Amino acid sequence: MTAPALDALEALESEAIHIFREVAGEFDRPVILFSGGKDSTLLVHLAVKAFAPAPVPFPLLHVDTGHNYPEVIAFRDSLVERLGLRLEVAHVQDWIDDGRLVERADGTRNPLQTQPLLDSIVEHRFDAVFGGGRRDEERARAKERIISLRDAFGRWDPRKQRPELWNLYNGRHAPGEHVRVFPISNWTELDVWRYIQRENIELPSIYYSHQREVFRRDGMWLAEGPWGGPRGNETLELKTVRYRTVGDGSCTGAVESTATTLDEVIAEVMASRLTERGATRADDRLSEAAMEDRKREGYF
Amino acid sequence: MSRDLLRFATAGSVDDGKSTLVGRLLYDTKSVLADQIEAVQRASVDKGLSTPDLSLLVDGLRAEREQGITIDVAYRYFSTPVREFVLADTPGHVQYTRNTVTGASTAELAVLLVDARHGVVEQTRRHAAVLALLRVPRLVLAINKIDLVDYDEAVLQAIAKDFAGLARSLGFADDAVLTIPVSALVGDNVVERSERTPWYDGPTLLGHLESVPVTGPEVDAPFRMPVQYVIRPRTEELHDYRGYAGQVAAGTVRPGDQIVVLPSGRRSTVASVETADGPLAAASAGRSVTVLLDDDIDISRGDVLAAVEGAPRVTDELDATLCWLAEKPLRPGARLLLKHGTRTTQAIVGAVTDRLDTDTFTLSTPEQLEINDIGRVTLRTADPLPVDDYADVRATGSFLLIDPPTGNTLAAGLVGSPLVLVDLPGETAHTPGP
Numbered sequence: 001m002t003a004p005a006l007d008a009l010e011a012l013e014s015e016a017i018h019i020f021r022e023v024a025g026e027f028d029r030p031v032i033l034f035s036g037g038k039d040s041t042l043l044v045h046l047a048v049k050a051f052a053p054a055p056v057p058f059p060l061l062h063v064d065t066g067h068n069y070p071e072v073i074a075f076r077d078s079l080v081e082r083l084g085l086r087l088e089v090a091h092v093q094d095w096i097d098d099g100r101l102v103e104r105a106d107g108t109r110n111p112l113q114t115q116p117l118l119d120s121i122v123e124h125r126f127d128a129v130f131g132g133g134r135r136d137e138e139r140a141r142a143k144e145r146i147i148s149l150r151d152a153f154g155r156w157d158p159r160k161q162r163p164e165l166w167n168l169y170n171g172r173h174a175p176g177e178h179v180r181v182f183p184i185s186n187w188t189e190l191d192v193w194r195y196i197q198r199e200n201i202e203l204p205s206i207y208y209s210h211q212r213e214v215f216r217r218d219g220m221w222l223a224e225g226p227w228g229g230p231r232g233n234e235t236l237e238l239k240t241v242r243y244r245t246v247g248d249g250s251c252t253g254a255v256e257s258t259a260t261t262l263d264e265v266i267a268e269v270m271a272s273r274l275t276e277r278g279a280t281r282a283d284d285r286l287s288e289a290a291m292e293d294r295k296r297e298g299y300f
Numbered sequence: 301m302s303r304d305l306l307r308f309a310t311a312g313s314v315d316d317g318k319s320t321l322v323g324r325l326l327y328d329t330k331s332v333l334a335d336q337i338e339a340v341q342r343a344s345v346d347k348g349l350s351t352p353d354l355s356l357l358v359d360g361l362r363a364e365r366e367q368g369i370t371i372d373v374a375y376r377y378f379s380t381p382v383r384e385f386v387l388a389d390t391p392g393h394v395q396y397t398r399n400t401v402t403g404a405s406t407a408e409l410a411v412l413l414v415d416a417r418h419g420v421v422e423q424t425r426r427h428a429a430v431l432a433l434l435r436v437p438r439l440v441l442a443i444n445k446i447d448l449v450d451y452d453e454a455v456l457q458a459i460a461k462d463f464a465g466l467a468r469s470l471g472f473a474d475d476a477v478l479t480i481p482v483s484a485l486v487g488d489n490v491v492e493r494s495e496r497t498p499w500y501d502g503p504t505l506l507g508h509l510e511s512v513p514v515t516g517p518e519v520d521a522p523f524r525m526p527v528q529y530v531i532r533p534r535t536e537e538l539h540d541y542r543g544y545a546g547q548v549a550a551g552t553v554r555p556g557d558q559i560v561v562l563p564s565g566r567r568s569t570v571a572s573v574e575t576a577d578g579p580l581a582a583a584s585a586g587r588s589v590t591v592l593l594d595d596d597i598d599i600s601r602g603d604v605l606a607a608v609e610g611a612p613r614v615t616d617e618l619d620a621t622l623c624w625l626a627e628k629p630l631r632p633g634a635r636l637l638l639k640h641g642t643r644t645t646q647a648i649v650g651a652v653t654d655r656l657d658t659d660t661f662t663l664s665t666p667e668q669l670e671i672n673d674i675g676r677v678t679l680r681t682a683d684p685l686p687v688d689d690y691a692d693v694r695a696t697g698s699f700l701l702i703d704p705p706t707g708n709t710l711a712a713g714l715v716g717s718p719l720v721l722v723d724l725p726g727e728t729a730h731t732p733g734p
Contacts, residue, residue: 165402
């Protein structure tokens with residue numbers, strides 16, 4: 001007599017838990033990259049389940065662009081507090097202030113996260129960095145390994161990836177190298193939402209429909225913030241919107257939506273005609289190979 | 301109603317239209333979203349093409365787009381109301397062994413493509429041999445481009461018969477193989493049933509993918525679980541809690557089961573099978589759990605919990621089949637690292653006894669194994685390992701060989717000789733193995 005077969009979400013959950021435990025067993029200083037967005041919140045939830053009833057045996061790292069939504073930072077701090085986790089924050093502003101980074105002309109700080117991330121990895125001697133990347137997000141990511149080696153410069157070389165066989169992960173690395181680990185590689189956006197619903201996972205409020213003053217730029221609804229506001233003939237309008245991803249406020253667009261509950265969000269995702277990155281992330285639209293280039297440089 | 305998850309792989313040689321088939325599956329199941337289609341249309345126009353090139357949907361890296369080839373295994377996702385699919389899309393020509401082995405290692409089914417105009421070619425034989433070696437439970441032969449042979453039933457019958465002989469000689473049972481005539485370009489029998497193949501009464505490709513069992517033979521095997529991590533909360537209320545965390549690799553575990561801890565051989569009884577959501581009455585292959593035992597015995601990462609009946613054998617001498625994946629050749633006497641389950645140990649290669657010619661399915665005695673070679677070796681390990689033959693239990697019969705100085709993965713290892721070549725009447729006799 002066998003136990004009931006796993007459904008898709010159970011199979012994905014078991015795979016992710018297996019990955020968390022492998023890394024905990026084989027690496028000295030893992031860390032979860034945490035933005036407060038839905039994918040990294042899901043990662044933390046899975047990590048908690050992997051080690052329960054013991055606490056998660058590694059900290060979180062937030063590379064903070066400073067272009068935040070206050071709701072997300074409040075959510076981040078309350079989650080860390082509630083779970084008794086340790087949070088490291090690398091402020092992009094510190095790198096700009098001491099001259100290691102220069103603000104871009106367009107004010108966007110997403111591409112500036114790579115340097116603080118790599119510096120933090122060196123400073124804390126992290127050897128395994130968990131990220132919420134999924135293979136369905138983008139074509140370059142479709143070829144990413146679950147455990148992916150980065151050289152001492154944090155670079156990804158797609159032609160030197162190790163073959164990943166069965167569920168035997170090879171995380172061997174030289175001093176100074178580290179691995180990126182993607183426990184939810186095989187999840188789709190819809191899997192993430194359905195699992196959030198099944199597990200009743202709390203998310204920042206900006207994922208649900210709310211009223212916000214936004215302006216139109218490059219086909220996206222952007223909010224006013226420390227990164228700037230409307231220019232020229234752009235004007236603020238009060239719209240009913242929600243966010244599909246949490247990123248740098250200067251380049252993460254809101255979508256018009258009346259979805260106030262998880263059921264409504266899922267219905268909207270199912271009916272959507274645009275991928276979440278294509279719809280709302282200007283930085284991914286920069287070039288045909290935008291994501292591949294940024295990954296090679298050490299971005300997540 | 302909850303949907304289950306099928307992991308499958310596709311393999312085919314260059315120009316069989318595999319990218320188009322994958323594109324068709326994604327497109328017809330409405331898994332391609334508007335911005336992705338627009339991106340492909342833009343890129344197709346940039347390349348001076350008059351119609352959208354669906355293969356652009358699936359070629360991810362810049363070098364691949366520039367050279368018009370696929371380099372690496374890519375993972376695709378689509379779903380229907382009854383099932384979710386994880387597709388390992390394995391390219392045909394560049395390093396076909398490495399890519400096919402990778403894709404096949406996690407697949408419960410493989411779709412092998414041939415061009416209806418060319419039938420079973422060398423590459424088909426090679427791919428089928430690798431899929432047989434890796435013990436992929438089910439095969440689909442998709443005969444593509446049937447529109448280019450005028451939907452001629454006789455052509456299809458000839459290819460199907462040819463392939464059935466090949467599959468049988470590689471040890472596939474007849475009911476594990478299905479042949480489907482398709483046109484990825486036009487869409488015949490991929491998702492929609494074709495009216496141009498009235499002589500074909502089987503399922504469409506998607507219909508078949510939706511109905512095959514998602515679980516492999518692991519579920520019916522005896523219980524095995526490599527211990528990944530020991531969970532010890534060390535809090536006041538959980539002072540004595542000691543949980544062995546792992547993913548059930550084969551069989552089923554229940555409270556009250558007698559188990560043996562390997563390699564030590566100590567026995568105990570399962571007290572409970574825990575998850576973060578509470579205890580389970582039983583957990584089968586694939587589920588991540590935390591096992592609590594009645595006795596306080598010394599168990600750590602690398603140990604294997606197994607059913608007392610039909611336990612793995614514990615050995616430091618292995619006869620194994622290797623798929624050699626590295627540029628650097630393997631020679632007898634090599635000192636390597638071997639990762640089996642959750643244990644990594646040192647290994648010395650004894651003899652390299654056989655090399656499989658995947659074109660003729662004959663064996664030769666090689667001096668060394670080179671990249672993409674499949675061969676048999678003997679290995680001695682520094683620590684005893686609890687192993688099964690790969691043919692019996694894939695999870696405890698598989699291992700990696702790792703290069704100590706670089707950490708690179710050199711080989712996929714399979715305990716024993718999982719590829720059994722069957723002599724067919726009327727054909728030249730084969731030497732059995734590897």
